[in-house]
Amino acid sequence: MSMKYAIEAYELLDSPSVSGEAVKAALVEAGVDPRNIAVKTVQGPKGHTDFVKVWIPGADGKRSGGTAPTLGIVGRLGGIGARPERIGLVSDGDGAVSAVAAAMKLGCMARLGDVLKGDVFVSTHICPNAPTRPHDPVPFMDSPINMTIANGEEMSDELDAVLSIDTTRGNRVINHKGFAISATVKEGYILRVSEDLLSLMSFVTGKAPVVFPITTQDITPYGNDVYHLNSILQPCTATKAPVVGVALTAESAVPGCATGASQVADIELAVRFVIEVAKDFGEGKASFFNEKEFARLVELYGPMNHLQTMGGGR
Numbered sequence: 135m136s137m138k139y140a141i142e143a144y145e146l147l148d149s150p151s152v153s154g155e156a157v158k159a160a161l162v163e164a165g166v167d168p169r170n171i172a173v174k175t176v177q178g179p180k181g182h183t184d185f186v187k188v189w190i191p192g193a194d195g196k197r198s199g200g201t202a203p204t205l206g207i208v209g210r211l212g213g214i215g216a217r218p219e220r221i222g223l224v225s226d227g228d229g230a231v232s233a234v235a236a237a238m239k240l241g242c243m244a245r246l247g248d249v250l251k252g253d254v255f256v257s258t259h260i261c262p263n264a265p266t267r268p269h270d271p272v273p274f275m276d277s278p279i280n281m282t283i284a285n286g287e288e289m290s291d292e293l294d295a296v297l298s299i300d301t302t303r304g305n306r307v308i309n310h311k312g313f314a315i316s317a318t319v320k321e322g323y324i325l326r327v328s329e330d331l332l333s334l335m336s337f338v339t340g341k342a343p344v345v346f347p348i349t350t351q352d353i354t355p356y357g358n359d360v361y362h363l364n365s366i367l368q369p370c371t372a373t374k375a376p377v378v379g380v381a382l383t384a385e386s387a388v389p390g391c392a393t394g395a396s397q398v399a400d401i402e403l404a405v406r407f408v409i410e411v412a413k414d415f416g417e418g419k420a421s422f423f424n425e426k427e428f429a430r431l432v433e434l435y436g437p438m439n440h441l442q443t444m445g446g447g448r
């Protein structure tokens with residue numbers, strides 16, 4: 135159960151003065167080795183944010199010479215707060231809350247002796263004073279830094295698969311309270327939904343799995359002047375690894391800048407899900423995609439990684 139850490143992460147980030155260093159201190163207290171935490175302040179045209187990157191070593195992790203695959207857990211968001219326009223943690227901040235809670239729980243598990251087989255990389259950024267921007271059907275949170283910078287800071291070339299957690303309530307295409315997952319995206323291809331992840335989702339929630347729809351637009355980089363559901367799949371533009379979105383969802387369209395909209399019970403479900411995926415993925419029991427089928431697609435239709443670029447020579 136991860137409820138304790140979901141609540142602690144929420145309360146920690148619901149502050150106008152929270153920083154990456156404050157998050158680091160909380161992670162160390164939970165059990166994460168401080169040597170495995172990096173905090174970096176990045177300045178952008180609309181302000182600054184603190185990127186927090188955490189490594190949770192595995193018993194057979196590649197960073198210590200092992201062979202177990204490495205999972206990345208990215209907490210995607212524009213900002214955790216829209217101060218001074220809005221007071222309090224905004225709906226958009228749930229990606230960061232989830233990532234911090236997951237790192238806390240994994241750190242606690244490791245300290246108690248429950249070490250996963252593979253390494254786990256957790257990253258997010260902490261910005262309590264982010265701007266907002268118009269979006270249909272409800273306003274979105276903006277970010278002080280652009281997506282290229284975010285992807286560069288939040289990703290790692292060492293990752294073999296990525297779970298991208300993001301609030302996805304500002305739409306009318308996924309009308310479900312809780313969380314949902316996406317199809318696997320790899321190098322411009324939208325692949326079939328992972329059966330292993332569907333099973334793990336059912337085990338965690340005790341309900342039928344829920345999948346949210348994605349389009350070609352959603353897997354292209356921000357800034358290309360096309361509509362995106364949100365930024366949940368932006369990590370797929372910056373890696374060859376398979377990426378699956380983990381969306382925190384609602385039955386109604388909720389603005390990303392809305393306060394009082396976070397559902398801690400839903401965050402806890404998402405945290406528990408990504409930890410279960412981390413366990414099975416490191417042990418080779420959970421796959422994000424079928425490698426032979428992907429190779430066949432590339433053989434038949436060619437590479438689609440141009441969709442990871444700005445296109446048209448841009």
